[in-house]
Amino acid sequence: MIAKQFLVTGLLWAFIGGSLSIMFRLQLGFPEMSQEWLRPLLGDWINSSGKIDPEFYLALVTMHGTIMVFFVLTAGLSGTFSNFLIPLQLGARDMASGFMNMLSYWFFFLSSVIMFASLFVETGPAGAGWTVYPPLSAIQTSISGAGFGLTLWLISMTFFIVSQLLGGINYIATIINLRTRGMSFVRMPLTIWSFFLTAILGLLAFPVLFAAALLLVFDRSLGTAFYLSDIYIAGEALPHVGGSPLLYQHLFWFLGHPEVYIVIMPALGITSEVIATNARKPIFGYRAMIGSLIGISVLSFVVWAHHMFVSGMNPFLGSVFMFLTLIIAVPSGVKVFNYLTTLWRGNIVFTPAMLFSIGLVSLFISGGITGIFLGNAALDVYLHDTYFVVAHFHLVMGAAAFFGMMAGVYHWFPKMFGRMMDNKLGYIHFWMTFVGVYMVFFPMHYIGIAGYPRHYYSWTNFDAFSGFTDLNQFVTIAAIITFSSQLIFAFNFFYSMFFGRKAPANPWRSNTLEWTTPAEPGHGNWPGEIPTVYRWPYDYSKPGAIEDYIPQHIPYSMTPGSNLPHENELADREKDDDAIVVDDTNKH
Amino acid sequence: MQHTQFLQPDQQPLQPLAMHPRKFIVWLFMVSIFMMFAGWTSAFLVARSEGDVLNIELPSLFTISTVLLVISSVTMHLAIRSARRDNLQGLKLFLGITLALGVVFLAAQWTGFARFMEMDIYFVGGTAVQSFMYVLPFMHGLHIIAGLIFVGLVLYRAYRFKVHSKNMLSLEMCATFWHFLDALWLYLFLFLTLNA
Ligand code: HEM
Ligand SMILES: [Cu+2]
Numbered sequence: 001m002i003a004k005q006f007l008v009t010g011l012l013w014a015f016i017g018g019s020l021s022i023m024f025r026l027q028l029g030f031p032e033m034s035q036e037w038l039r040p041l042l043g044d045w046i047n048s049s050g051k052i053d054p055e056f057y058l059a060l061v062t063m064h065g066t067i068m069v070f071f072v073l074t075a076g077l078s079g080t081f082s083n084f085l086i087p088l089q090l091g092a093r094d095m096a097s098g099f100m101n102m103l104s105y106w107f108f109f110l111s112s113v114i115m116f117a118s119l120f121v122e123t124g125p126a127g128a129g130w131t132v133y134p135p136l137s138a139i140q141t142s143i144s145g146a147g148f149g150l151t152l153w154l155i156s157m158t159f160f161i162v163s164q165l166l167g168g169i170n171y172i173a174t175i176i177n178l179r180t181r182g183m184s185f186v187r188m189p190l191t192i193w194s195f196f197l198t199a200i201l202g203l204l205a206f207p208v209l210f211a212a213a214l215l216l217v218f219d220r221s222l223g224t225a226f227y228l229s230d231i232y233i234a235g236e237a238l239p240h241v242g243g244s245p246l247l248y249q250h251l252f253w254f255l256g257h258p259e260v261y262i263v264i265m266p267a268l269g270i271t272s273e274v275i276a277t278n279a280r281k282p283i284f285g286y287r288a289m290i291g292s293l294i295g296i297s298v299l300s301f302v303v304w305a306h307h308m309f310v311s312g313m314n315p316f317l318g319s320v321f322m323f324l325t326l327i328i329a330v331p332s333g334v335k336v337f338n339y340l341t342t343l344w345r346g347n348i349v350f351t352p353a354m355l356f357s358i359g360l361v362s363l364f365i366s367g368g369i370t371g372i373f374l375g376n377a378a379l380d381v382y383l384h385d386t387y388f389v390v391a392h393f394h395l396v397m398g399a400a401a402f403f404g405m406m407a408g409v410y411h412w413f414p415k416m417f418g419r420m421m422d423n424k425l426g427y428i429h430f431w432m433t434f435v436g437v438y439m440v441f442f443p444m445h446y447i448g449i450a451g452y453p454r455h456y457y458s459w460t461n462f463d464a465f466s467g468f469t470d471l472n473q474f475v476t477i478a479a480i481i482t483f484s485s486q487l488i489f490a491f492n493f494f495y496s497m498f499f500g501r502k503a504p505a506n507p508w509r510s511n512t513l514e515w516t517t518p519a520e521p522g523h524g525n526w527p528g529e530i531p532t533v534y535r536w537p538y539d540y541s542k543p544g545a546i547e548d549y550i551p552q553h554i555p556y557s558m559t560p561g562s563n564l565p566h567e568n569e570l571a572d573r574e575k576d577d578d579a580i581v582v583d584d585t586n587k588h
Numbered sequence: 589m590q591h592t593q594f595l596q597p598d599q600q601p602l603q604p605l606a607m608h609p610r611k612f613i614v615w616l617f618m619v620s621i622f623m624m625f626a627g628w629t630s631a632f633l634v635a636r637s638e639g640d641v642l643n644i645e646l647p648s649l650f651t652i653s654t655v656l657l658v659i660s661s662v663t664m665h666l667a668i669r670s671a672r673r674d675n676l677q678g679l680k681l682f683l684g685i686t687l688a689l690g691v692v693f694l695a696a697q698w699t700g701f702a703r704f705m706e707m708d709i710y711f712v713g714g715t716a717v718q719s720f721m722y723v724l725p726f727m728h729g730l731h732i733i734a735g736l737i738f739v740g741l742v743l744y745r746a747y748r749f750k751v752h753s754k755n756m757l758s759l760e761m762c763a764t765f766w767h768f769l770d771a772l773w774l775y776l777f778l779f780l781t782l783n784a
Contacts, residue, residue: 096609169616177609207620211627223712224719242715
């Protein structure tokens with residue numbers, strides 16, 4: 001239930017965030033165009049010459065980033081699937097604390113309401129970028145987007161952090177404590193591993209964001225000088241001295257970089273699951289997959305300064321961070337390699353979920369490669385704050401995580417709502433989105449290499465950036481098409497929820513435990529006893545097996561044909577084990 | 589306990605942290621609280637490295653409050669011991685003392701702030717490092733208030749005979765959290781003594 005609430009709220013946010021991006025893309029692609037027609041929606045933010053107000057443009061970008069990163073790809077993605085899959089795939093009746101779970105959603109809801117309300121305040125929503133860097137953000141009067149809108153932004157994010165912590169703590173406690181019999185750590189599906197590590201990252205990173213935000217609040221509202229020093233406004237020095245805006249950057253990116261992995265790791269976990277199931281092959285390198293997730297998690301805490309290469313840091317420090325940053329390519333590469341080798345010679349079933357997962361792998365490669373460019377401090381001095389960075393993170397984080405989310409929705413929709421989504425619409429949705437995303441973000445690399453800075457309202461006033469208008473128009477048109485194709489998804493989603501074909505018990509013939517529950521799991525998930533787990537979740541196409549999949553709850557003693565020698569030994573032990581089960585029930 | 593000996597090691601989930609899920613949740617909360625303070629203390633170091641050094645004598649009151657808090661950890665432990673032995677009188681007594689010590693601690697911290705002001709160190713108007721002198725004890729104090737509410741709840745339960753040797757969970761969770769707050773303050777105190 002809570003999972004569905006997260007999902008629907010997240011999808012609503014996705015559409016809001018998406019429409020904001022269409023608005024500013026129109027401005028970038030067609031700077032001459034009149035936006036008078038948006039006046040009913042935006043009111044006075046359309047100025048007298050029929051253009052979006054430049055400060056409101058900044059607010060649009062800020063809110064788009066905030067909404068997408070936090071509300072869609074953090075809460076909507078990991079909130080949905082962690083809540084949904086952790087108990088079901090582990091064989092737990094519920095989360096460790098149902099109450100905290102509920103609180104986690106309602107804090108998210110509250111934070112959503114505040115963030116949404118901030119879109120309508122008179123001075124406009126927050127406009128200091130999704131990273132809300134001081135000094136811009138620390139002085140309420142610096143721009144209109146640093147006023148009341150930003151105050152609401154900070155309040156909303158505080159509740160958001162509380163929600164994430166409550167959720168994450170609960171996920172970790174559930175995974176550690178409530179696994180069913182036989183579900184050892186190395187029998188957990190990779191989805192669970194990814195949710196687990198994501199929750200740990202959140203637990204360690206979000207409090208630091210809170211710490212940073214609180215100091216920002218003090219600076220803004222109480223007049224302290226944590227992030228401010230020697231600021232002159234209209235020739236007059238502000239009283240704040242002795243702080244440093246870089247302090248904020250350090251604190252922010254200490255969260256910020258893990259946050260990007262908080263966004264992508266659940267998507268990677270979902271992909272592992274979907275690819276193995278639909279390639280009808282065991283995931284290649286299961287332990288390497290776990291190892292690389294752990295590697296990524298650890299490394300993600302020691303690379304934050306790669307967002308600050310141009311902040312005037314000591315070049316030696318820069319090279320240390322460059323080195324650490326480039327190492328992340330190794331576990332990332334391991335993951336990509338293992339996806340490809342799992343697909344290799346698989347008996348691939350191209351469900352929409354599978355297509356989105358393969359799409360994720362493609363996007364993760366394309367965006368990961370540009371990460372390596374940016375990770376080089378020397379190159380980054382040039383590329384920093386250009387559209388190259390925008391292209392990088394939209395491919396590797398935005399689009400890839402969104403694809404992971406879509407893969408998850410298509411794959412687990414039958415379990416969530418008891419009905420199937422329409423495949424044809426799914427294919428159309430996939431191809432339009434896949435092609436569309438590349439059309440939107442690929443040209444941005446060129447624009448970025450040409451030096452176009454991000455966050456600019458218009459380039460036409462600069463001689464250096466007067467070219468590429470056609471490319472920018474192209475990007476905008478592609479963005480509109482890509483966004484429109486999401487309406488197909490919305491229709492498919494809501495229509496299938498009520499009128500879709502009834503789902504069979506195990507539509508993808510998958511091994512994991514969630515498919516052993518009744519069509520729509522009720523309270524306690526399993527009506528009778530919770531199944532015991534005897535094997536890992538990836539026994540697909542096992543030689544000698546009767547079918548091409550053996551679910552996790554099938555004992556080895558029932559599959560003599562396909563057992564490996566050491567599994568036969570396990571089969572013998574299972575018999576003793578069953579004796580204990582009986583014994584247990586007698587006792588209590 | 590009796591039947592663990594029959595279990596096949598490879599058939600059972602490994603239980604690396606075989607504790608009650610709720611207790612585990614308390615530990616996770618402590619991790620996140622610690623990270624928050626780790627953020628602030630490292631920010632303090634960054635702010636200081638920007639050249640903003642001031643040699644502040646920590647008010648001696650902070651030493652007193654530190655001692656108070658350490659004693660309260662001891663009384664908390666005595667409360668646990670009493671509960672384990674079903675000595676409900678002792679339990680209530682020691683929990684009550686812990687609660688009182690916590691309140692006195694807060695008062696001491698508050699007067700510590702007054703000392704800062706006498707030393708011309710202000711939350712607003714000074715440098716980042718000066719403001720941190722307030723932020724760290726203040727945020728710790730907020731957690732102490734949360735801890736005191738927790739202690740109060742457990743004390744209330746103790747009066748209703750709900751805490752005894754067979755029902756230790758709430759008390760143990762409370763004690764863990766209290767000791768953590770104590771340790772956190774020791775960390776902050778040492779940190780400020782060494783770095784301020
Ligand atoms: C091989 C792996 C990667 C490397 C070496 C890498 C490197 C970098 C670097 C150096 C920057 C800073 C660019 C600048 O601002 O000048 C950057 C920005 C960014 N990266 Fe990556 N990255 C990698 C993978 C990822 C992944 C997997 C994600 C997300 C899932 C991600 C998300 C982002 C985001 C969101 C930004 C921009 C933040 C902003 O300034 O608004 N990156 N990356
Ligand atoms: Cu990063």
